[in-house]
Amino acid sequence: MAADCTIGQIPPAAANQKRQSMFSEQFFSVQDGRIVITAPQASFFAKEVAGDFNPIHDPDARRFCVPGDLLFAVVVSRFGLSENMTFRFRNLLGAEVPLEFRESDNGGTIEVVDEGGKVYLEVTRSGDITRDERVIEEFTRCYVAASGKNFPHTLKPLMESHGVMFNPDRPMVMYESMSLALNQLELQQPDLELSKADLEVAGKRGNVTLDYQLMSSGKAAGEVSKRLMLGGLREYCPDAMAGIVEEFYRLKARGTRVGMDGADQPAGA
DSSP states (O other): OOOBSSOSOOOHHHHHOOOOSTTSSSSOEEETTEEEOOHHHHHHIIIIISOOOOGGGSTTOTTOOOOHHHHHHHHHHHHOEEEEEEEEEOSOOOTTOOEEEEEBTTSSEEEEEETTOOEEEEEEEEEEEEOOHHHHHHHHHHHHHGGGGIIIIIHHHHHHHHTEEOOSSSOEEEEEEEEEEESOSOOSSEEEEEEEEEEEEETTEEEEEEEEEEEETTEEEEEEEEEEEEESOEEOOHHHHHHHHHHHHHHHHTOTTTTOTTSOOOTTO
């Protein structure tokens, strides 16, 4: 494990610093120097920013988990956007778990862990870094918005072409890793264009790789790759898949604030 230059807690001065970015108070808070994400904050981010309406992110979900895209967003908002970054997700994160961000001496690695040392996210990075809030917010928005297009737009035809689908009663789609390689950091109007989608089937497990080209003002500015795991694969059934798609749009029609009535609301929600 990489050596820590700090215990991993947010220094008091940084914790109290007024930030104007979209992540200032909406999607996490700082308590006793640690990052804390509530279920309403995570749910609002998933639906409003990422366009992810998976019910596992609903505040009252029995198996609720914080979306990996939000951990990605918190890391780049607090540590900056590097030219080369890889994010490896190790464990599902529940609500209101105090998190430490442990940065190595040379700044090349960041670990997101709880007070017991359980690792949720490992980040490696290299190259130049930008902390320009506009660049970081615009890139984050386009980066996580790609998640909202995973299903049904990309995964449905991908699974159909391989004759498999996930369990319609308990669809399992989880991020394993994300990586990016940027040619420049002065991004303008960034956008991701899907260039390749691949599915490898191994029994009841499916490994999906989604490759994107990052565009800046319409010009190529880098490459992005996301790896997902599909669980509980079975033979493709058009009727069952049609039911899943119908349920997806039903969930989406509920809006971005589902399950938030009477709960602590994200600031600005």
